[in-house]
Amino acid sequence: MRTFDLAPFYRSTVGFDRLFSLLDQVSDNAPGYPPYNIERTGENAYRISVAVSGFSEPELSIVAKENTLTIKGEKTANENAEGQSEVLYRGIAARAFERVFQLADHVQVKNASLENGLLHVDLVREIPEAKKPRSIPINGGKAIEGQTAKAAA
Structure with missing residues (x-):
């Protein structure tokens, strides 16, 4: 507590x-599995790298909904088939997981790749033109024509 x-x-x-x-x-008691990194790769670009060793692409899912990014991994059941060995000690974690990341406004997922046991999710913050700051010119004490007529009345 x-x-x-x-x-x-x-x-x-x-x-x-x-x-x-x-x-x-x-x-x-926040779960620590799987470990991840969050990197800034540019002024408005980010990368989340999640260690997913032992998982293949079909066992991973990435869902972006509103301001939430969810990464899930579900290991398929390992059926005992002929010719497979019996595992005596399991030290490599292959349990199911779900990681949820809260994304800031205007952050979008651009790409995802799986290489060397790391899942890389590339993010870009794209601010719309209407939301970007704009410069407002100062009239230098001159009143706008429509306002001078209203002020005189």
Whole structure:
């Protein structure tokens, strides 16, 4: 059980509400399997690398829905067929998993690849033109014509 409260930070910060929401969701018993890295590969490009050794492409699924990225891995049952050996010790984890990542606004999944036991998911933040900051010119004390007529009336 945790003993800290992040609520006061919500009131005193601007723009970091998602960060504190993510910190608020972290608990002591968060699963650590499979391990992953989050890298910044460019100004607006990111890469999530998940260690999925022992899994093949058909056993993995990636779903992006709204601001959530879900990566699932389900190992197919290993049937005892003729000619296969009996496993005496299983130290390589091959259990099913589900990792959920919260994506920031305007972040989209661009590509996914599986190489050397690592699943790479490439993300790009594409801000629409309407949402980008724009410069507003200052009139230098000159009133706009339509407003001067209204002010005089």
